[in-house]
Amino acid sequence: MRPADILRFARVAATGYPLRTALSVLAMSIGVAAVVVLTALGDGARRYVVGQFASLGTNLVIVLPGKTGTGGFNPATAITSTPRDLTIDDAAALLRAPAVKRLAPLAVGTSEISYGGKLREGLVAGSTAQFLEVRNFELAQGRFLPDEDWHRGSAVAVIGAKIREEIFGPNAAVGQLVRIGDRRVRIVGVLKSSGQGLGMNTDELVIVPVALAQAMFNSNTLFRILVEAKSREAIPAAKAEVLEILKTRHQGEEDVTVITQDAVLATFDKLLGALTLGVAGIAAISLAVAGILVMNVMLVAVTQRTAEIGLLKALGATGRTIRLAFLAEAAMLSTVGAGVGYLLGHLGAFGVRLAFPVFPAYPPHWAVVAGLTTALATGLLFGVMPARRAARLDPVQALMKH
Amino acid sequence: MPLIELRGIERVFQLGDSTVHALSRLDLAIDVGEYVAVMGPSGSGKSTLLNLLGLLDRPDAGAYRLEGRDVTTLSPEEQAEVRSRRIGFVFQSFHLVPRLSAAENIALPMTLAGVPAKERAGRVARALQDFALENRADHRPDQLSGGQRQRVAIARATIMNPALILADEPTGNLDRHTGDEVVRLLEALNGRGVTIVVVTHDPTLGARARRQLVMEDGRLQHDSGKPA
Numbered sequence: 001m002r003p004a005d006i007l008r009f010a011r012v013a014a015t016g017y018p019l020r021t022a023l024s025v026l027a028m029s030i031g032v033a034a035v036v037v038l039t040a041l042g043d044g045a046r047r048y049v050v051g052q053f054a055s056l057g058t059n060l061v062i063v064l065p066g067k068t069g070t071g072g073f074n075p076a077t078a079i080t081s082t083p084r085d086l087t088i089d090d091a092a093a094l095l096r097a098p099a100v101k102r103l104a105p106l107a108v109g110t111s112e113i114s115y116g117g118k119l120r121e122g123l124v125a126g127s128t129a130q131f132l133e134v135r136n137f138e139l140a141q142g143r144f145l146p147d148e149d150w151h152r153g154s155a156v157a158v159i160g161a162k163i164r165e166e167i168f169g170p171n172a173a174v175g176q177l178v179r180i181g182d183r184r185v186r187i188v189g190v191l192k193s194s195g196q197g198l199g200m201n202t203d204e205l206v207i208v209p210v211a212l213a214q215a216m217f218n219s220n221t222l223f224r225i226l227v228e229a230k231s232r233e234a235i236p237a238a239k240a241e242v243l244e245i246l247k248t249r250h251q252g253e254e255d256v257t258v259i260t261q262d263a264v265l266a267t268f269d270k271l272l273g274a275l276t277l278g279v280a281g282i283a284a285i286s287l288a289v290a291g292i293l294v295m296n297v298m299l300v301a302v303t304q305r306t307a308e309i310g311l312l313k314a315l316g317a318t319g320r321t322i323r324l325a326f327l328a329e330a331a332m333l334s335t336v337g338a339g340v341g342y343l344l345g346h347l348g349a350f351g352v353r354l355a356f357p358v359f360p361a362y363p364p365h366w367a368v369v370a371g372l373t374t375a376l377a378t379g380l381l382f383g384v385m386p387a388r389r390a391a392r393l394d395p396v397q398a399l400m401k402h
Numbered sequence: 403m404p405l406i407e408l409r410g411i412e413r414v415f416q417l418g419d420s421t422v423h424a425l426s427r428l429d430l431a432i433d434v435g436e437y438v439a440v441m442g443p444s445g446s447g448k449s450t451l452l453n454l455l456g457l458l459d460r461p462d463a464g465a466y467r468l469e470g471r472d473v474t475t476l477s478p479e480e481q482a483e484v485r486s487r488r489i490g491f492v493f494q495s496f497h498l499v500p501r502l503s504a505a506e507n508i509a510l511p512m513t514l515a516g517v518p519a520k521e522r523a524g525r526v527a528r529a530l531q532d533f534a535l536e537n538r539a540d541h542r543p544d545q546l547s548g549g550q551r552q553r554v555a556i557a558r559a560t561i562m563n564p565a566l567i568l569a570d571e572p573t574g575n576l577d578r579h580t581g582d583e584v585v586r587l588l589e590a591l592n593g594r595g596v597t598i599v600v601v602t603h604d605p606t607l608g609a610r611a612r613r614q615l616v617m618e619d620g621r622l623q624h625d626s627g628k629p630a
Contacts, residue, residue, distance in 0.1 A: 005513045016501035311497045314458060315558070316486020317514045318479045395458045399497070 001321045010328035017301070021333060024290075024297040028337025028375055029344055031287035035371035036345020036363045038283045041352065042276030044361035049272060051360070053265045057135045059101075060261040061238050063094075063225040063246070067255050086222040086256060088150050088210060090249055094227060097241035099234040103227040104131040105150070105210050109217040113159075113206055115167050115178040122163055124180065124206045126213020134226045137202065142174040142189030145209055153211030157185045161193035162203035180206060181216045235260050280367050284374055290337065291378025298330050298386035302393075309390050310398025319391035326387035327380065334379020338372050345371075403470055405565060405597050406432040406455060411464035413450050413620070424450040425461070426620045432599065434565070437592045438627070439611035440601045447620040448601045449570065455599060456489055456568045457481045469565065486515045490559030492588075494571035496551045498543040498558075504550075505530065505539040508557045515562065529557040533587070549580030556587055560596070567591060569600045573607060585610065 001009075014021045065086040091105035107126035112119055129147040131137070137144075144158055157180065164173045176187050185208060194202050214220055229238035239258050247254050302309070309322060345363065352361040413425040424447045432438055440448045453459035454466065457473060466474045473484055490511075491497075498507045505526050506513075512522045530536050533553045543551055552572060559567055569588060573581030585607060592598045602608050613627035 001514050002516050002518075005516075005519075009513070012501055307497065308499055311499070312510075312514065313482065314456065314485065314491045314497075315511045315514055316482050316562070318482040320479070321514060396453050399458070399493070 001317070001324070006321075006324050006328050007332075009325050010332050013301070013305075013325070014329050014332055017304075020297055020300070024294050024333045025337040025340060027290040027293045028287075028334050028379065029339075029341030031283070031290040032338050032341025032371050032375050033344035033348060034286050035280060035283040035367060035374075036342065037348040037352070038279040039276055039367035039371075040345070040349035040361040040363040042272065042279045043364045043367070044352070044359050046269060046272035046276060047360045047362075048358070049268045050265060053261060053268065056261060057226070057228065058261075059229040059232055059235055060134070061227040061229055061235060061242060062259050062261070063227060063242060064223075064257050064259070065221065065255070067257055085220065086225065086246075087220055088214075088222065090246060091222060091225045092150060093245055093249055094225065094242055097238060097245060099230055099238035099241055101228045101230045102130045102134060103225060104128050104134045105222045106131070106224040106226060107210055107213045107217070107219070107221070108223045109213065111181040111206075111216060113163065113167065113178055113180050115176065118167050120163065120166060122204055122206045123201075124208060124213055124216065126208055126210040126216075128210055131207065131226075134228050138192040138194070140190045140192040142187070144189055145207065146188075148209070150209075151211050153209040153213075153215060155183060155185045155212065156188045156209065158189040158191060158207040159187060160191050160201070160203040160205040162201075163206060164190045180208065183212070183216060185212075232262075235262060276364070276367070280370070283371070287371065287374045287378055290375070291334070291382040294330055294333055294337075294379050295382030295386060297333065298326060298383055299389070301329070302326065302386050302390045305390075306393060306398045309393050310395045310400075313393075313395035314399060323387045323391040326390045327383050330379050330383025330387070331376070334375050334383075337379070338375035341375065342368070342372060404431040405434045405436075405469060406430065407465075407467040408454075409465045409467075411454065411461045411466065413447075413454065413459070414462050423620045425454070428464070428620070428622060430615075430622065430625075432597060434597055435592070435595050436597050436627075437589070437612045438597075438599045438615060439608040439613070440599065440615045440617060441603070441605070441608045442617035442623070446617040448617055450620075451617070452568050452570055452599065452601050455566070456491060457485050486511060487562060488565050490562065490564040490567040492552070492555050492559050492567065492569040492572045494574040496543070496548075496555045496575070498551055498554060500543050503540045503542055504535055504546065504554045507543070507554055508561055510558060511562045525561060529561055533557045547580075548576050549583055552576060552580070552584050553587065556584065556591075560591060564596070566597045566599065569598065571602055571604075572600065573602070573604065581607075 063086065088105055091103060094100055094103055104127045109124055110121060111124045113122050127145070128150055129145045132144040140161060145156065146154060148154060159173065168176065173187050173190055177184055178187060191202055227238060227242055229235045239260055243254065243258055246256050312322060349361045349363055352359065408428055408430040411425050411428040415422045415424055440451060442448050450459065454461060461474060465472055468484065468488065473481065476484065499510065502510065508529050509522045509526045512525065530539050533556065535550065535553055535557065538546060538550055546554065567588070572584055572588065576584060588598055588600070600607065600611060608614055614624070615622060616624040
C-alpha cells in the first residue's frame with residue numbers, strides 16, 4: 001500500500017467515527033495546552049522576578065549588617081535587622097576600594113508626611129546623591145539630593161510619583177515645604193513612576209539625606225549599603241574588598257553579610273526554573289493520560305472493525321499494511337491533538353498576558369518542543385499495541401464477526 | 403496441470419474436550435476454468451474448505467498446490483500476496499467497507515496492492531461499467547440495494563484479475579431475482595476463463611454448476627466431476 005493511500009485510509013477511518021476522534025483529539029490537545037500554559041506561567045514568573053532584580057540596578061553588591069551562617073542567600077536576612085551597627089563612616093570607607101565605582105548608604109524607616117492638612121504614612125529612605133545612579137532611578141521633576149557631606153543632612157526630600165499625586169494633586173510639588181515626622185523639609189524633586197521594585201515601591205518612597213533620616217529615626221545604623229562594582233567582572237573583587245575593609249574597621253570581626261545581585265538572581269532563576277520544570281512534569285502526566293486514551297480509542301477501533309480487518313486480509317492486505325494503517329490513524333489523532341493543543345496553549349498564554357500585562361507569560365521553546373514531541377511519541381507508542389493486535393487477528397475468525 | 407490440487411488435507415478443531423475433524427483426508431483437484439459448487443449440511447466442512455482454498459486458514463496436514471506451487475508452506479506475508487493477485491472473495495453478507503464509496507470499495511484490493519492511483523481510476527471506471535454501477539460510483543454501501551452491493555463485491559473480487567473466485571453463499575442474502583442476476587454475473591466470469599468455486603445450501607444454484615461436490619463430516623461424499 002502506498003504511503004499516501006495509507007494516510008488517506010487512516011483519515012477516512014478517523015473521520016468515520018467523529019465523536020470518538022473528537023474526544024481523543026480533545027484529550028491530547030488539553031494535555032499539550034496544559035504543558036504550554038503551565039510552563040508559560042512558570043517561566044513568566046521566573047522572567048518577572050529576574051526582571052525585578054535587574055531593575056534594582058546593575059552590578060550591585062549589597063552589604064547588610066549581621067552575619068548569616070552560610071554563604072548562601074537566606075531570604076530571612078533580607079528582612080530582619082541585626083543589632084550590629086553599620087555606619088555612615090563604614091560606607092564612606094568603602095569608597096577606597098578600587099573595584100567600587102560608587103555606593104549609596106541606605107537607612108530606612110516609616111514616617112508620616114503631611115502637607116496642607118493631608119497626612120500620609122510613607123517609607124522614608126535616607127541615602128546620598130549617588131542613590132539615583134546606583135538604583136537607576138529617573139527624575140520626573142526637579143533634581144535629586146545634593147552632593148554634600150554625608151553627615152550634614154540638608155532638609156530636602158525627593159518623593160515618589162504616587163506620594164506627589166496624593167499630597168499635591170494637580171499643584172506643583174517642587175519647592176514646597178512638607179512635614180516629615182517632626183521635621184520641615186523642602187521638596188526638591190519627584191521620581192518618575194516606575195512601579196513595583198521588589199517590595200520597595202519607589203512610587204511611594206520619600207528619599208531624604210541619610211544623616212537626616214538617621215536623626216529622624218534616632219539611630220546611627222544603616223539598613224544597607226548598596227555598592228556598585230566597576231563592571232560585571234569586578235563584582236567578586238568588589239565583594240572581597242568590601243568584606244576586607246569592613247572587617248578591618250570592625251576590629252577584625254566579619255560581622256556583615258555581603259550578597260551580590262548575581263547570586264540572588266541566580267538563586268531565584270534556579271528556583272523558578274525548577275518550578276517551571278516541575279509544572280511541566282505535572283502537565284506531562286496529562287499527556288501520558290491522553291496517550292493512554294488514544295490507545296483505548298484505538299483498541300475500541302480494532303474491536304469495532306474486526307470484520308473489516310478480516311476483509312482487508314482476505315483482499316490481500318499483509319499484516320504490515322494493517323499495522324501501518326492503524327499506526328497512521330493513532331499518529332493522526334495525536335498530531336491533530338497536539339496541533340490544536342499548541343494553538344489552545346498559546347491562546348491561553350495570550351489570555352494571561354492580556355489579563356496581567358506585567359507578567360511575561362511566554363511558554364519557553366524547550367517546553368513547547370518537549371510537549372509536542374511527547375504528545376506524538378505517546379500517541380505512536382500507545383498506537384503500537386492496538387495496531388499489532390489488529391495485524392495479528394485471525395482472518396477467518398475476524399470475517400465471521402459482523 | 404490442475405489449478406487446485408489438495409492431497410490428504412486434515413483440519414482439526416479443538417472444541418472444549420472434543421476434537422472435530424472439519425476436514426479429513428481430503429483429496430481434490432480442480433482444473434482451470436471449472437465451475438464448482440460445494441454443497442452439504444451445516445458443519446460438513448464446506449466453509450473450512452473454502453477458507454483453506456482462500457489461504458485464510460492452514461491445514462493441519464496435507465499439501466495444497468495452487469497453480470502448481472505449494473502454498474501451505476508460504477509465510478503469512480507471501481500468502482497475502484497470493485490472495486491479493488490470484489484469489490477473489492465474494493461473501494454472503496457482502497463485506498463492503500461502510501465508510502467507502504462503491505468505487506473506493508472496488509478499488510480497495512488495488513489500493514492494498516499499491517497500484518498507482520491513475521491506473522486504479524481507469525480500472526474502476528471499466529468495472530463500474532461492466533457491472534452497471536456507473537450511477538452508483540459515489541454511493542456508500544448503505545445507499546445501495548442488496549443486489550447492487552453484491553455487484554460491487556463481485557467487481558471488487560475481480561478487479562485484480564484473479565484466477566480463482568471463491569463465493570460463500572453469494573445469493574444467501576438476496577431475493578430470487580437479484581440472486582439470479584448475481585449468479586449470471588459469476589457464470590459470465592466463468593465464461594471468460596475464471597475458475598469459480600461456490601459454497602451453497604441452495605440446490606438450484608448448486609445444480610447450475612458444471613461440477614457438484616457434496617460434503618459430509620469433513621469428507622467428500624459425492625463428486626460429479628470424478629469419473630465413477
